[in-house]
Amino acid sequence: MKQEKIFRTPDLEGLPRLYRNNLINSLSGFKSANLLGTADQQGNANLAVFNSVVHFGSNPPLLGFVTRPNVVPRHTYENIKSVKYFTINHIHTSFSRAAHQTSAKYEKQVDEFDLCGFNKYYSDLHAAPYVKESKIKIGLKFESEYLIKENATILVLGRIVEVLIDEKLIGKDGFVDLQEANTATISGLDAYLSTEKIARYSYVRSIQDIEEIK
């Protein structure tokens, strides 16, 4: 018989810190795997892995991510506030290990592109560096930020101003095949996974309406 473990608030509060971090970070489900590229006013590049990029809207096209700027210096956040542009670059399964290396606490002058083995690509639209190796590159302009008062994290919203994408990944209806792109997904703090498609389901209007999109 299946054993179900129950954690309530006092149980969660009593857990060792690392155990709690791993457990709670697993609960939301699978996460997006992206490298955020920024530069400071002098053009010094920064690259950092984020697992919290989330869709906020298609029109205007908005993506958000969560950061914790008050705990340790967060070069990504500082650069975005200073230069106003940043890039989001998909992490593919072939370079998940190198991408995760950007999570180390490097000095501000360290260029994680060089250190972790990525090449920069610049468009003529803005000063933030893209990851050349990424098949899905998104350029964003800083839009706004929301302070999450419960724990002093910040939700940063960016407006998409540029998308650079391998043409063969885009379907007739605009759907991008992330499995074909070998984009990775993250579980918890440090697990990287590949994906295998089950199905696409059509837009559901009523219970009779659902069907698989071939």
Place this chain on the structure above:
Amino acid sequence: MKQEKIFRTPDLEGLPRLYRNNLINSLSGFKSANLLGTADQQGNANLAVFNSVVHFGSNPPLLGFVTRPNVVPRHTYENIKSVKYFTINHIHTSFSRAAHQTSAKYEKQVDEFDLCGFNKYYSDLHAAPYVKESKIKIGLKFESEYLIKENATILVLGRIVEVLIDEKLIGKDGFVDLQEANTATISGLDAYLSTEKIARYSYVRSIQDIEEIK
């Protein structure tokens, strides 16, 4: 040679609505796949699929999701504001089709549990229904909401007050094996995928520090 498609702001604004929705919804990367369970003051249950659940913090344990309450009636949001509790239940690959059916626009009196073939489970802690079939069930108390002024979406934050989880999925360090659980991930608006583990990487302190966790 690889052909790269470039979309800039005027291109994005000129796209047909469905194409743009599919494209922009693909860009954030893989998404979490969850069923949110709520009840109104009379105990009428509601169940709805969400792909925007995201981790906001481990201590206090906070999860958030994005909703659009002003466009059409959103029973999930109304119930959470009224009853103050809700559940998040992982969607497993075996029932992704049934889970997606909850996205149809049903009348408020419709019980999506019954209609889509899920059983309810209640704990004695709060009145929101869990999905019995889900191996990872999370009970949350409404914590706060943040209005996203750019598009009138709302970020709803809940504090985890209860976790019900199949014991064999939890590792010694608290990591929950979502692949073993067959939790699904979502791409775009309507694609469901299974996952295959690549690696877990240890906490990275410096460039020499990275190693795979066996």
